[in-house]
Amino acid sequence: MRPNEGKTLAPSQIALYAILAAGGLVMLAPFFTILVVSLWPNQAFLARRFPLEQITLNNYLETFRVIPFGRYILNSAIVTVAVTVLQILISSLAAFAFARLRFRGREGLFLLYLATLMIPSQVTLIPNFLIIKNLGWYDTYLALIVPGLFSALSTFLLRQYYRTIPLDLDEAARMDGAGSLRIWLQVIVPLSGPVMAALAVFTFQATWNDFLWPLVVTGSQHMRTVPIGLSYFVGQYSTAWNLLMAGSMISVLPVLLIYFLAQKTFVQGITLTGLGGR
């Protein structure tokens, strides 16, 4: 889809740029507002006036002073990295089975997986909480990490993607004597770079921003995560907007970093002819 490889811009390209830029502004405007509020004292937001001489980085420092934000970031980091890596691993194995291997009850089980996506978490929150409590995991990393390792969504996405990978490669590997595990490791996984990267981004993001579950399964300050920390700034009668926005900006950075790196895999043309046989 590259009609014009030359240096000059076709009118269609200019139009494209214009539309993309306009859309980009729409996407960016709210984010920009958050940035602005985070750089001024709270009074500025309340009065809706932002005099230039009041710009300050103080809010960013305050968030670390007012709550143990550093600790929250550490917890969030540990939990999110563990969940992202392990969840993709587990889902990938299961997706391989659903996509490539035949076994009794395969379609039914998969449908059951899908069905679990259709029950909102509000009604499974308390039952899951009771399970965690009975396991003795309340207020531990186990409670934050383990339940997050099993995702129907990841399994679903990976299965869909695996089904687009041609069987010729599997056949070739089997003829070389490879077992299913080697096929998974050496054929499927390398080819699913972009999807795994996308999944890594979303799992990271969802876990990082998860709020209700960590709230319910942790009790002490040294186990809490970033979203809970941010909610401290929302009070019954008043909100510390400046700190909330500053905290939100800090919270966004790790996820953006992961996305930035994952994006490197979204380069069209890497997969195919170079690897041969496709």
Added chain:
Amino acid sequence: MSHPSATTAVRRNPFRWRPDQQWEAYLFVLPSLLGFLVFVFLAVGASFGISFLDWGLTGPRGVAGLSNYRELLRDPVFWRVFRNTAFYIFTIVPTQLLLGLLIAVALNQALRGQELLRIIYFLPVVTTIVAGAIVFRLLLSRTGPLADLVSNLGELAGLPLRMPDLLGSTQYSKWSVVLLTLWKNTGFTMVIYLAALQGVPKELYDAAHVDGAGAWQRFRNITVPLISPTTFFLFILQTIGAFQLFAEPFVLTRGGPAQSSMTVVHYIYDNAFRFTRMGKASAIAWFLFLFIFGFTVMQNIMQRRWVHYETE
């Protein structure tokens, strides 16, 4: 080995059903399945049971039988939020799919500033919903910048244009939620489609280009079929997501005014945590489930018509 053209028919799986494959399969699925059993199926099953009980704060207060379900069928609030949710599904899902795909296709080309644009379009997804909603309230306000823009544009065109009260009227409040949700989640669709587009072999486009196919034809005959498994995935997922919409309306309008923008899951949340009626909340969840499940099964069957897999 040449790659089969994208338009050939689906190939049947050459592997016969081998007994040892069963064992392998179960081993592959085992870690996932174990976890699901303990942390997902158990709780989901519990919530099903709870829907037949009168469940208060500390546990069951008695058996309710079908009365939770009967009550919700007669409940005017439930049907109000159900209609709202249906509105959201029909407006958000198709728009989000289309927009996400178009943006992904546009940003998949070798444009200058491509990486930056991809980040910008993804930013809303990572922004915390609270911050985003607050900003949207500012922007969509009757006295806010968007309203000014609309009336200024109207002046230019000579028409007395006025932006409808998106946050304060029961008629238009849902649109503010639609806008916020589209803004926040289109980046998700975009990224998934971007990943899927990587799997479309470049040679196909080049071959088609040589054959004289235009951009639109290439899009329709190559891109769309080859990413149809992803479209299927996104379609199912976004519909489930729209059925379960909660955070955006909750933070933006609190479901108001007068419950005009409230969703079913918001009502479930209220029943579970504000009115401490977990039984009724579970009943609503499972009633909703029937619709979502029915929809998914239907799509699963219909996918043979339009979803193209390389394998069977």
Added chain:
Amino acid sequence: MPRKLWSVLSVVMVLALALGACAPVPPAPAQPPAEAPAAKPAVTLRWAFWGSPEEAVSHKLVADAFMKLHPEIKIETWNEPWDNYFTKIQALWASGDPAAVPDIAFLWPTPKYAAEGVLENLDPYIQKSGYNLNDYWGGLLESAKYQGSVYGLPRDIEVNVLYCNKDLFDKAGVPYPDESWTWDDLLAAAEKLTVKDAGGKVVQYALAMEGGKYSKWVNQNGGAILDDYVNPSKCMLAEPKSIEAVQFFADMMNKGYAMRDADLSQAGGDAAVFLSGQAAMIIQNTSRVSTFNAAKMNYDVAVVPIPKGGKRWNPAGGAAWVMSAKSANKDAAWTFLQWLQSADGGQKLYTERGEIFPALQSAANSPAFLTDQPPANKQGIIAEAAASGVGGFGYFPEWDELDSSVIGPALQRIWAGEADPAQLLPEMCKQADQFLKDKGYPKP
């Protein structure tokens, strides 16, 4: 590709670890920090409250003061942000684990939780220690009672007064309100204080009040929401006096004198509009005082004007301290609770810090409250508090559901200007009556 991602993820982890190491981490909060009291505490009480980190500081000071007086009792505090407090504490109650549930907690509304059986009936303790219930403002204890017994002791009372921006009043040439003002006086002032631009858009509102506080107008005018607030049988909002009151406020919004709810929340709430001068008056409780003082606003408060022939009235309600029914240290908890809610104990400390308007009359009439910090008209606040009574909301467990499903939505349509009170309120009352019947009210 995934490899690179994983190495990045590990870099992130290292960075986070470094951050975590540098950031000030509170010392092992799970265990209470080891002090060195003279006598080793025999009992540890868990004390739960909501609030921002600044509010938590006040509570900690109160806890320290108590522990000095009672070295044999140790107070461990448990703080959640307000938004999440109820979800969290309900999850703990659901687990049924007595060790997890706090002994004393902040709670609102009390009857709902008392009905679930998780709160301790305080009557026997009150009788045994001769605790004086008469010092509470009128009607306030009703909000913490269930089936006639006291289940909680309210810490503060919500007193809604009229805040006036004196600069804007001076500019418009309007005299400051006093106790003689009626609704007519308020309307006359509102007309002068509303400023519209050339296009007819309001740039300065006279009044901003959340629609949810409508009960003030209704009760001032002699109307009511329900016939009985503990055991209701009938919705009273369709009575002529109630409709008249609702119409009064709706008219103010329709004429542009008062901000509509949606505009108010978009503008950031009443504190924000008062600070920015978008509204010359707001009706709100005393929690806003510290914000306005910090901004050095030129303001004062006044009693809210009443209709001719009406009466002064304030809804009697406030969050209460409750005791868990599963507490293992009930007597120690009562000792703490009693001190918390005594005029020289907790009440005095909270009032001195300017955080609350106290639930005990003696604390309000003491120097702790009557400081020379603004607002000047503290007697006005006391006058409104003295007019407190039942009538702002139901005191039965299902009130929340009735309010959010039936009454609230109907009123929201009226405040949005989409419905006429005289037509909508009778319809709404029919639905409310049906709701009460379905839930078995009135109970014999």
